Amino acid sequence: MKKNVMLMLAPVVLLILLLLFGYNITNTTNKYTAEQATIVKVIETKAATPATEDKWIRMDKTTRSAGNFAKAEPYAIVEYAQSLIGSPYLYAGITPAGFDCSGFVTHVFDNYNMDIPHSSDMQANEGVPVSKAEAAPGDLVIFTGTDENDRTPGHVGIVISEPGDTISFVHSSSNGGVKISKVQGTRYDVRFLQVRRVL
Template sequence: MKKTLLLIVSPVLLLVLLFVFVPQHFASSTAHTTSEAAFAPKVKPLKDVATLPEANTEVYASLIDYAMSLRGTPYVWAGETPDGFDCSGFITHVYGKYDVALPHSSRMQAEEGINVPLEEARPGDLLIFTGTNPDVREPGHVGIVITAPEEDTVSFVHASSNGGVKVSQVEGTRYEIRFLEARRVL
């Protein structure tokens, strides 16, 4: 009988002690309805858009002038001198004249600088395209913007395997479907 009484009284005594000694805010029904604001981060979120530096128009103009002076230079696979360029070698050479070291690879150049929307591209930015097969959506060609989009089309200078260093347009050409992104490296 003592065991039965102890088995009945123990749980009751435990409940009474818990009720008396547990703080009321834990026992209230609102304790489990915390608002999402309680878990909000205490830091400001990052903006969705990159902060783009102001254009140094003198440097851009000089870079474009130099790149344009190389028009007519023949295409040479793996070339990066005025004797002959491939597309990424042309970029490496032109930017190198302005102390901007870029790798001699369109795939690696596509990782340099910051991504900018084509509508915000400005002269001096890089345009990254697929290789000749637009279905393979990987960097395979690169050029330098020479006219901004507000002029209805984006023109660029590049070393093409079909014609060497020349000027082409994005819109209305095969380059439009090959376009991947614009990169700002200056």
């Protein structure tokens, strides 16, 4: 009986000791990888930027600047998308805290005041179709879901390669979060459906 009482009191005593001696979780050091630090900087910059309809944030390797542009440039979109590499996958997520594939695309284009729906199926109908060989930075690349036999859109990414090159794209994958992948020579080649130009 005494042993049971002692076991039940031990966590309470430990909690009281921690509170008495001022253990503070916020004193622990946060160490970020370079990619995570970039994400934190993007979030901090967005929070510090006054909200106006025409504002967007362009991330350079060394500087940040705000500008007013009616139409986003493909390379700015690609640069911003790549700055989010390392963000985790989160089903239905649309923030750097976590993205699903279509939420990632929606977030990136929303950063440039472009309305792209949060659905890979709907994104497959945005813009105009272009051939694989014409895929250019900022285009959407559409794939099936994980079942390549079901030929309906289920995954999407943003092209970062030049026309004529092997298609490389940045996307949020349930296997690794936001990352860069290639189409040719991978399972994405089998799952490929189309490229859509939205810019």
